[in-house]
Amino acid sequence: MSVAKFFDYVEAHQSDFIDRLRKAVEIPSVSSEAARRPDVVRMSEFLVSELETLGASVETRDVGMQKMHDGTTLKLPPVVLATYGNDPAKKTVLVYGHYDVQPALKEDGWNTDPFTLVEDEEGRLLGRGSTDDKGPILGWINVIEAHKSLGLELPVNLKMCFEGMEESGSEGLDDLILLEAKKYFADVDVVCISDNYWLGTTKPCLTYGLRGVSYFHLSIKGPGRDLHSGVFGGTVHEPMTDLFAVMSNLVAPNGKILIPGIYDQVAPLTEEEERTYDNLAFQMDELHSAVGSKVNIFDSERDILQHRWRYPSLSIHGVEGAFYNAGDKTVVPAKVIGKFSIRSVPDMEPEKITELVKKHIESEFAKLNSKNVLNIECSHAGKPWFATPNHWNYVAAAKAVEKVFNVKPDMTREGGSIPVTLSFQDALNKNVLLLPMGRGDDGAHSINEKLDRSNYIQGIKLLGTYLHEIAEIKAEEQ
Amino acid sequence: MSVAKFFDYVEAHQSDFIDRLRKAVEIPSVSSEAARRPDVVRMSEFLVSELETLGASVETRDVGMQKMHDGTTLKLPPVVLATYGNDPAKKTVLVYGHYDVQPALKEDGWNTDPFTLVEDEEGRLLGRGSTDDKGPILGWINVIEAHKSLGLELPVNLKMCFEGMEESGSEGLDDLILLEAKKYFADVDVVCISDNYWLGTTKPCLTYGLRGVSYFHLSIKGPGRDLHSGVFGGTVHEPMTDLFAVMSNLVAPNGKILIPGIYDQVAPLTEEEERTYDNLAFQMDELHSAVGSKVNIFDSERDILQHRWRYPSLSIHGVEGAFYNAGDKTVVPAKVIGKFSIRSVPDMEPEKITELVKKHIESEFAKLNSKNVLNIECSHAGKPWFATPNHWNYVAAAKAVEKVFNVKPDMTREGGSIPVTLSFQDALNKNVLLLPMGRGDDGAHSINEKLDRSNYIQGIKLLGTYLHEIAEIKAEEQ
């Protein structure tokens, strides 16, 4: 087919597509707030209605109940499964997105009402969920609409999986993916997720790797109750003293992890991989702007990105059980829990990480000769994700980027985790591609979240073209 | 006079005295809760009424307004000033107490309603404020009543200063003390404060020293906002990493302070002082029971008490600005404030402590080569207090203890601070004695606070006898 016709349609219908996004942003589908749960469900109904109007075959799946902190339960929002096209001669592409959003209040510092889509003079579409992840979800729907209106067939069978709990741990989704791996998702050839961002603000990218994360709770308990430092200070082993002694041996101020053996597991940097960092669209200014100050450890963009993407890091998040308010309190906390996590990369294995962490901490604690009691637990372990970036799924996406943007995409990884990526890859055993629509400065979880009009419109073209390029892949390229 | 007559009266009127304490406990004079302020005022009125009935001359002093956290103001409860006797031939004793109490809720774990005085089968008078500090205040009033009923003159002029904000920082009191030092308090010869406790549960004590406290806020800021550890971990200087590195160099797990120069200021332990630790009524079991576990650093009672009373200690209390809840959060906090304090002893000076702390921390931080910004502030500094324990004020009290309990009192110090002690000593330049009524296990700030019936009754005898012994002191002993 002529992509030009499709592009023309998208250009001509910008206002319609933005109206669709406006309607979606107006539904405050905040998954983390119980009171908003009906809005999350309403958002799923909006998607079902849009998809059915376009002729997709849609089902909603009940994924059970959520246990709340207060002991009550709340029905989880449904997972929307939709299929558009069912031709055995075509490839089948599974796309994932989430229709829930982060919380947002005008008082948090938004310049505009977060649940009203506003376009500013620079063409930024401001609103909660605009870029994370309603824009991308509607991108796929817009692609279907354009093809239907033009009387064109989609070049692939499109399967859609849209969840409403991503911002709250994707509760219920993994079970559904496993349940449907050999059923609803049985004929899927490749997976495409549009739920991340360009590295910077100017150049599209394809993302093929994410770091994993292992989260640890290091507890030290001693006294049977909190004590007064006047009465007991100097006479008992204080858990906070021990905690600081042990946890100061986890990571150096230059970011180097001090746990013996950790770096032995890290895949060496090959010359080929080193070259992928040569021309990435990333400037130190962008880091400074994102961080809000100039506390970068490294002076080169290359080092920054390598330490974000392909080396592990260790961060200390806080202490549970100690004094944390403003002001002065002279408490000797009886039991404290230090929280830290390690971002992991290939070929680190969670079990091995936990083993090395425990061994190191137990050995450091033993040196203290303290009568307090130490315990160390890994509370969460997610593996790093790494896809083969020369798989035809990526080749098709790269061609699509060139057709829409006239530029080769950056090949990027990310420092954080998107657990669903691994869930799909492991359950379906198919190549997964992260194909972002928004820019690195969209502020997905911040105030004044936005999606640039051009990213939305070019993004619709990109998603559509990607499907065409998938269809164009010859059998010998697969 | 015959102390026997006074003793007999006290024995015979136990029920009356306990009824007076019952009425006082029933007024929930919690100074830290704005909603209870009228009860605090009501408690002052109760004291005024009791004192006036006995013929004391009473005034209440307005000490101004309290600024609340929410920006509102609240009238401070009055300081009750009372005088009983005004004979220039007699010595004048100033006694201090506080009529406000700690908060208490049955739900906190009390076995009985905290604001109803209940005597259990072991003769414990349970109720909030029973021992801290309503029992001792009423002790003085009971002494006056006994003398008045017996037709006996008090052997000294008694001045009383009862405040209603002690549990909330004694707001307004220091100004009043300074204001009245040369006026209301001008003719005071010695000061007696009954607001602490026996070392253990069996033997009375006189207390002649308290540690001071210097509280520090160590802040480290780096990023302009909280960051996600996935995106930024490994690439920026994290304030928490720096904080742990610096604060792990404050105190060793064996309680030894690691700040160079700190111990140079500590008065050496003399042989004479060493001997005062020979026969103190204190067993390791009591420490274990108070702490709720066996995490004592030292194995001898002597070492424990010396490190509680006459050596400095350093405790780490917590971290402001970091993650502190249960669960996992992958935040890199942008600015964190480590809180720690140093308990100080003679001859440590707050200014010198702060100087040494700053020097040490700045030097440790410099070693880190971090781009983050450090700041260290002393938020509060209270000097240690040390009285001359062979002053006639103590001699009189020791004789009183022997007459009531047939035992020489332990001479003790305490690890905590009672700021009003220093305020009186500095403003009036008179000897101050701490003369406790309750036992070490009374649970002053805990659930099930109690004052043993025998401590209350013997305590009344003790306070009265102390006044008589003060009067007996010969000019040449002074």
Ligand SMILES: [Zn+2]
């Ligand atoms: Zn998202």
Ligand SMILES: [Zn+2]
């Ligand atoms: Zn998100």
Ligand SMILES: [Zn+2]
């Ligand atoms: Zn008290």
Ligand SMILES: [Zn+2]
């Ligand atoms: Zn108290």
